[in-house]
Each structure stands twice: as structure tokens, then as C-alpha cells.
Amino acid sequence: MSGQTPLGYLAAAGERAQAIVPLTWFVLSVSILVCVVIAVLLWVALRRGRASAEAVEIRAVAVGRAPHALRWIGVGLALSAVPLVVTLVWTMVTLAATAGPPPDVGLVLDVTGHQWWWEVHYDAARPDQGFTTANELHIPVNTRVLVRLRGADVIHSFWVPKLAGKTDTIPGQTNLAWLQASVPGRYLGQCTEYCGWQHAHMALEVVAESPQNFQRWRAAQLQPAEQPLGETEQRGRRLVEFRCGLCHEVRGTLAASRVGPDLTHLKSRRLIGAGVLPNTAGALSGWIEAAQGIKPGCQMPNQSLTAQQLADVVAYLETLQ
């Protein structure tokens, strides 16, 4: 993960986020400057006229008029107008440059926000070239990616701060956003519209990689799950088909439900549970047995498996490379 603050957006890694950074620094600097100037003026004003030390009898200080004081307002407004107008123009220019989808889109993704995970569909001209994955999306560097955003249940917001600002995923409408990464790397994303109990645990990762690596990843994702050879794994697969298959899909098996995340290439992802755990065998076991303890309220029920069953299931899931 890049840097100490994975969601910090003042260090951008893509052109859409980068376009906003100078403007953000400008308004931030103007803001800090204004606060400092006003604080100094206030301090000086308090010092210069102060009617002697503490506990002065208020009646002893005569009331008078303040001639020529009105120019404070005139000068103050004139000075304020300059950064306001600059900000206004800069805002409109940046808005025009970043709002609409760019003309040369190299990849189209459909991202759907669910309580509390992200469904990612890679669109293709031929249906058999499209596939669905979850919570980790790969993009080629230096390519503009159009993201069509939908909400499956409630409103979520799609945010990968180092690549782009937020766009909500709203049920009943399709919102458009776009991303571009100039630097290869893993970029953390997070839901930023309050969506219920596990709003806090609704992360995603964007992996920006070279076009060759991206094509290799894409080709791998298109494959159905491999048939396992070992006896343990085969027992595990049967359990997955009959239990996990109620909600999850593993392409090439009987598990074909789309309620939860697609598991066909589960082990190709770095994290599980929309960012709550690393994708290790131990974490997987824990997640399967006690998802409700790790992510209370999530749609994944605790599975009361025997130790043997759990070991079989995890052994099978480990084959889903």
C-alpha cells in the first residue's frame, strides 16, 4: 500500500485526482492565510484599544463613535473578492476538465455497491470476454477507465482518493466516473456514503499494473475454476457447492448464485471481506466460522462447520487461484 496514509488524497497518483490537487492546495493556502490574517488583526485590535487591565468598571469607559471605520468593510470585501474570483474561475476550469467522461476510454467497468462489498464487472464486446469479480479491480496504467456506478440496495459512494474523487452509487440510476493511474501500485478505496452497520468496512483495492500484466490477469480471471485433484479439496468443493453456493458463484462448479462476491479466483485477491482481513488460510477459516464477529451485521452468516469440513472448504478455496 502506498504511503503511510492510504486514503490521503493530497498525494495523487492519477490525472483525475492530480487535476484537483493544485486547486485544493490553493484554497487551503488561501484559507489558512485568511485565518492567520484575521487572527492577527483580532489580536492587535484587542491589544491596541484595550481599556487598561482587568476588572475595569465598564461605565468608566465612555462610549464614542468610530469615524471612518466603514472602510474596513470596503477594503475587506475588495481583498476577499480576489481569491474568491480566482477560485471560482479555477473551479469551473477544473470541473470542466474532470467532470465528464473523457473521450478516449480504454476500459469500461461496471461497479455496483452492495451492503457491504463491491461487485466489479469487466465489460466486453463479446459476452464471453466479460467477467465478474469483487472488491479488487485491476486497471492498466496510463489508461482512462470509465466506471459505470450502480447501487444494489442503498446508496454507497465509490472513492479511490489517490485516483479520483467520490461518486455515489445510487439505486435506480447509473452514475459515471472515471479513473486513470499514472503510477503502478495498489490504491485503497472506501465507501464514503453512510450505508449501514458495516459502512466502516467497505473497502476496495485498485491495482494499477502494466498493460501486459493486466492482460495476463484478465485472461486468468476469464478462466473457470480449476478442477481440484486431491480428495480433501474435492470434499471441500462439494461443501462449497451446496453451502456457499447459496450466495456465491464459483464459475465451473454448481455454485452459481450472485448474492455475494464471486469466488472463482478468490485467492488472486489480496484481502477478503471487503478489506477486513488478509487473504490467508487462517483468516479465511476465521471469516467462514465467525464473519459476524469480525464484521457484525454483514450478510455472511457464521457457518457452523465441523473442524474437518472447515479444513476441507479452506483447502478447496485455496485452490481458487
Added chain:
Amino acid sequence: MNRGEDRTPALGSVSPALEQRLQELWEGEGGLKGVLSTVDHKKIGLRYIVTAFVFLLLGGIEALIMRLQLAGPDLRLLGPEQYDQLFSTHGMTMIFLYAGPVLSGFSNYLWPLMLGTRDMAFPRVNALSYWIYLAAGIFVYVGFLGGNGPNDGWFNYVPYANRDYSPGMGEDFYALGMVLLGTSTTLGAANFIVTAMRTRAPGMSINRVPILLWGTLTANVANLLVVPAVSLAFFLLWMDRQFGTHFFDVRAGGQPLLWQHLFWIFGHPWVYAIVLPAMAFVSDGLPVFCRRPLVGYPLVALSTVATMILGFGVWVHHMFATGLPALGMSFFSAASIAIVVPSAVAVFSWLATIWHGRPVVTTAFMFFASTIILFVLGGVSGFMTASVPVDWQLTDTYFVVAHLHYVLIGINVFPVVGALYFWFPKMTGRLLDERLGRWNFWLMFIGFNVGFLPMHLTGLLGMPRRVYTYGPDMGWNTLNLVTSIGAFILAVGIVLLLVNVLKSRRGGAPAGANPWDAHTLEWSIPSPPPPYNFAVIPAVASRHPLWEGYLDEELRSSLDRGLLLDQAKESLGTSPLDALPDMILRMPEDTVAPFVLTIGLGVLFAGLIAKSWGLALVGGIVLTAALVVWLWPRRELREREAVRG
């Protein structure tokens, strides 16, 4: 407000006999009946203030519990549902049950005293709007304490607020509670507007009124226009939830964004409604301690109104990430940037008043003066979020949480506490303790800034809002710990305020009529004021009736000699702009009708929440009966044509 006798009131001077007569006419009953039937704006105003402070404390406790949870990463003091109900109830409490009503309370108490009249225009409506506010507060807190608090934030977005995603009764309590509260706000708004237009002392033309009149009047005109939008939205939501209508139901063609528009078209003007009167405390209070009239009074008054007019056109800046067309958003962005201008007028006016004045430093002054810098801090962060592309990153992070707390604490709580130090002597006849006051101020000021200044950075480092916990590797740990420490320091400051109030209420130094040598009419009468406020109706000749000697004004106000109006419970009606005497107003006696009406309304809403139609019917009958008694024609209150010429 009713038109009374066709006579010309006599002129007279203040005398003990007159005061005795008025005392008998205006003094309410004692005992429980007196408590339930009073229509005295001073008692109602104080009730508003006390009730709002109780809600401030409740909301504060909720905040502290959340700050414990967020003090470190991955803490499990609270589960997600508890956290969600807490942050939602905290927002609802602070915004709806504290910030608005506390200002209504001060204006209720102060307006008739500042305007030189004897009560609000509609005293019984005034009582009614307080009782309904109390009922709405109790209603939603009954839900919360029973485990049915709102759990979708104060903004309550659909579809999450729909029954599919929020089963249980929390959202129903919230929806109906807000409809109830909307009734109170609307009644109060109408009362404020008529009071401002028709009951000012003769001579107090519209360019001579205290800024508090401009602030509260502007806020209430806005309330009258926008509260129906949110009441409607909540009512439609309740219909969706309970009767299967489809206003917000996506599957039947309903629109989630309809909720957001209805909510924010109310929500943003409401933000100004809960800061403009508080800014007016500063505009009216600061000059007293600076020993100078407010610099640029006409500009401050006009910018108050201008803020609200622009404020009607900025609501979409809460929705920049919802996928609206860029061209449409650019107008709202421009309006949100432009609104800095009228706000800046107030800041420069206050600064100039201090600069050219000879400030006498008191606790009230410190709260008012600190508001200036807190207002600027809250203002510039608002200006940053006004820029659409910048807001795409800032929105829904802790940056916005920091911003809104600088607005709501900086421009509401700080001036409100300042106002309490300033007007407490008028309300009780006792001064608040200044030594405790300094501790109170510095603890609040330091605690608040330690808590909320770093929060801007937390937001710039990407921490999203409304998360019940966060991971340890995000770079937010230290910042959150500091914020939690600051929040507790702020809380200690608030506790000191309570201690000061309780201690000084009986034991404080006697204040006298005008302890600050201030300039507005409320300081010309005893502290606390008698039930009739003014023995004779004063005639006002300038913006600073009590400073005319200092300022060598050519025309002098007449405070000890004026219209008598001592033949019944009467007050004076004047013309809207010039405040020329127009008619004698016959003021109503104390009555339990508003209280009984509220009981009926409460029972009706309890019936609705329980879907017990029998109970709702009983409530409706009580309500109607109270209305009939209230509105029953009475000879002495009959309407007449105004006598002109």
C-alpha cells in the same frame, strides 16, 4: 394579537401606582396551573433555553461516548448499531433540538424587551410552539431510550431509511417527531415575523432595530418557507414505511434523490437559520463592550438578509457527488463561493468595532470576540467545500465534520454562551461569576480547538465520516486520540458553565438594571423584568436609546414617559416599517388551551406511531376540543377596523 378599544391611549409617566396596577393585570397565577397556562414570553423563552441546554448536554454525552470509541483504532466499546444510533441521535439532537430552539428561546425572551413591547404578537401561539417542541423532543427520545433511535444520520437518506433496510421503529419515531417539531417551528416563525412587523415601540423604525431582530426575522422567514419541505419529506417517508407508498421506492420508480433535494432545500437554509441569530448576539453584544456602536449597521443588516437569499441557492453543495450534471452544479458552486461575501461583512464589521473601540474584557466579550476567529475558521472550510472538484475529495470525510462543528459550535454555541453571560443578569438579576467565567471560556476554547482543528487534517488524510471504527494503519490514530482529549476538555468547560449558572442564580452579585451600561431597551427596565415589561410604552428616537447622551444624538428617546395602556392587558400595535402607533392590542389571558392542545397532539402522534387508530382518534378529539375553546369568539378580543388618521 387582537385589536381592542377604539380609544386614544393616554400619555403618562412611570409611577408606583401605575406599576402596581399593571402588576395586577399582568401577573400570572402561581402553582401548577400557572406553570401550565402561562403565556408570558419571558417564562416561555427561559423554558426554551433550559430545555435546549438539556438537549445540548444529552447530545454532548452522546458525542463523548463516540469519542471514546474513536479514541483509538479497532476499539469495541460500541457495536455498529449502537454507534449508528448515537451519531444519528447526536446530530438530530444538536441540530434540531438544541441549535434552533436555543436561539428561539433567546429571541423569545429578548425580542419584546428589545422592541419595547409587552409580549410577543401571539402569546398563546408562543406557548403552543414551546409545548410542541418539548413534546417532539420527548417523542424522539422515548424512541431512542427504548432502543428505537434514528440510525441513518440526521440527514436520513433513503433507501437506507426505507423499511427494507431499516426495520424497527427508529425511523418512524424520527419521521413523526420531525413532523411534530416542524409544526412548532412553523408556528414560532409566524409569531416572530408578526411580532417583528407589528409590535415595535413607536419610533423604532426598521433601521433602528437591534441586529437580533434582523437575524431572527431572517431566520424565521426562511423557516416558514423551507420547514414544509422537510416536514413533507418525513411525512412521505413515513407513508412509504407504513403504508407502502412509493415516493422513495426505487423498485416502483421512486427517487432516492428526491429525498436529498427535499431535505437539503430545507437543510442548508436551516444552517443559516441556526447561525444568523447567534451572529446577531455578537453584533449586538460586542459593541457594548467595545464602547462603540456597531460599525456598518446597515451593511450588517443587509448582509444578514443577503446571506439567507443566497442560502436558498446552495443546497446542492451537499450533493456534489450524486452524479448531477456539471453545468447545474457550477451554479450552486458559484453561489456557495459568493455567500462568503455577506459573511465577510459581519467579520470586518466586528473587527472594526473592536479596532476602533476601547474593549472592556469580560467573559461575554471573550465569547463574542472568539466567535470571530471561529467563524472565519468554519467559513473558510465551507468555502473550500464550495469548489465542486475539491469537494469530491473533501465530502464525507472528517474535514466536513470539522467544518460543520466550527460552524455549529463556533457560530452557535460560543455566541450562545456569550449571550448567556451577557443577558443572564437581565434574566435573573444576578451576574454570572467572572472568575469561573474565564475558566469556562478558556477550557471551552482550548478544548474545542484541540478537538476540532486537527480533525481537518484527519479529513485531509482521508478518514471517512460515520464509521464506527477504523483500522490501525491509516495514519489517523494520534489525530483521533487528540480529538477525543479535546472533546473532554470542551465538556469540562461546559460543566463549569453549568456550575456557574447554578451558583450565580442565587448567589451571584446583584446586577441592577443595566450592568454593562448597554444601549438597547431591555436594559432600561429592572432585572428581572416585571411581567408587563414596560410600565409605559417607550418612544424610540435612535438606534441606541440608552447611549443617546454619550453619542450626543439630536433626538432623544422617551423612556419614562409614554403611552400608558393600563386599562386592561394591553400592548401597542405599530406600522411595519416606520413603527407608527396604529392600534391598541388586547393581549390574551393565561390559558391551558395550548398545553391541552399539545397533549392531544402528543396522544395523536403516539397513536400514529403505535398504529393504534383509537388512540389517535382520542388525541384528535382532545386537540379539536382545545382548539374550539381557544378560538371561541370572545367579546373583549373581537377584531375591529383600525382607526387611522
